[in-house]
Amino acid sequence: MNILDKIVADKYKEVELKKSLIPVKQLESSVLFDKQTHSLATALQNSDTGVIAEHKRRSPSKSVINQKVSVQDVAEGYETAGVSGMSVLTDGKYFGGSLDDLLLARSAVNLPLLRKEFIIDEYQLLEAKAHGADVILLIAAVLEREQIKQLSEFAKSLSLDVLLEVHNEEELQKSIMPSLDMLGVNNRNLKTFTVSTDVSKTLSTQIPDDFVKVSESGISNIEAIKDLQQYGYQGFLIGENFMKTENPGASAVEFIKNLQS
Numbered sequence: 001m002n003i004l005d006k007i008v009a010d011k012y013k014e015v016e017l018k019k020s021l022i023p024v025k026q027l028e029s030s031v032l033f034d035k036q037t038h039s040l041a042t043a044l045q046n047s048d049t050g051v052i053a054e055h056k057r058r059s060p061s062k063s064v065i066n067q068k069v070s071v072q073d074v075a076e077g078y079e080t081a082g083v084s085g086m087s088v089l090t091d092g093k094y095f096g097g098s099l100d101d102l103l104l105a106r107s108a109v110n111l112p113l114l115r116k117e118f119i120i121d122e123y124q125l126l127e128a129k130a131h132g133a134d135v136i137l138l139i140a141a142v143l144e145r146e147q148i149k150q151l152s153e154f155a156k157s158l159s160l161d162v163l164l165e166v167h168n169e170e171e172l173q174k175s176i177m178p179s180l181d182m183l184g185v186n187n188r189n190l191k192t193f194t195v196s197t198d199v200s201k202t203l204s205t206q207i208p209d210d211f212v213k214v215s216e217s218g219i220s221n222i223e224a225i226k227d228l229q230q231y232g233y234q235g236f237l238i239g240e241n242f243m244k245t246e247n248p249g250a251s252a253v254e255f256i257k258n259l260q261s
């Protein structure tokens with residue numbers, strides 16, 4: 001079993017357990033459930049930088065990245081930097097995140113917030129909504145086309161933006177459908193952890209123009225972004241490059257300043 005299979009197998013168990021502990025009614029009664037959502041796709045289209053900055057404490061590929069900073073401080077720093085959106089890892093076992101992190105980020109900023117999670121069930125979309133998310137991620141590598149359709153349509157009915165993540169042509173071809181807002185190309189292979197922005201470049205011509213293109217992972221300098229912009233990318237998901245520093249927010253401020261100049 002590769003790491004992705006392991007994460008997803010655990011996720012199915014986790015979701016079953018949570019369903020038995022926290023009923024849907026309780027999620028729906030959250031004060032955040034009816035909050036108006038902010039569209040990340042729109043924010044990216046209106047930005048000339050398009051950075052989506054991530055909060056990630058650790059990962060299976062890197063182990064510890066940063067266990068010291070507070071998620072609110074990071075969120076505020078990212079907002080000050082002028083990012084288009086923030087991604088918050090909510091997986092606990094492999095990434096050290098939680099839905100509380102999402103809630104805390106929500107309490108700190110008005111940015112579009114992405115729940116970064118291995119989504120396999122509609123229940124997780126209700127959780128995302130109840131904890132203040134505006135956007136959800138769907139990973140083509142772990143979902144059948146029918147699941148992508150069902151989950152993305154349910155997300156749209158909740159006014160959540162949908163970012164669909166692919167890593168190769170086959171995943172891209174099986175996933176294209178009108179209920180997606182953004183197509184993300186993950187430069188990191190989630191099974192082997194190899195990273196290259198060439199993956200984004202190669203797949204760029206096959207992404208229909210109706211989707212906002214996002215390049216994810218392994219972006220650590222502004223040259224990479226300027227290069228990817230030539231291939232039509234409008235969103236750039238960056239985690240480690242900010243999180244590995246003592247002050248991720250300040251690092252984002254510096255990065256975006258350089259990107260604009």
Ligand SMILES: O=P(O)(O)OC[C@@H](O)[C@@H](O)c1c[nH]c2ccccc12
Nearest residue numbers: 186216217218219237238239240241
């Ligand atoms: O830290 P990086 O290399 O900048 O990558 C951020 C983000 O793209 C990465 O965390 C990610 C992309 N897709 C995912 C799916 C699940 C977990 C994590 C991810």
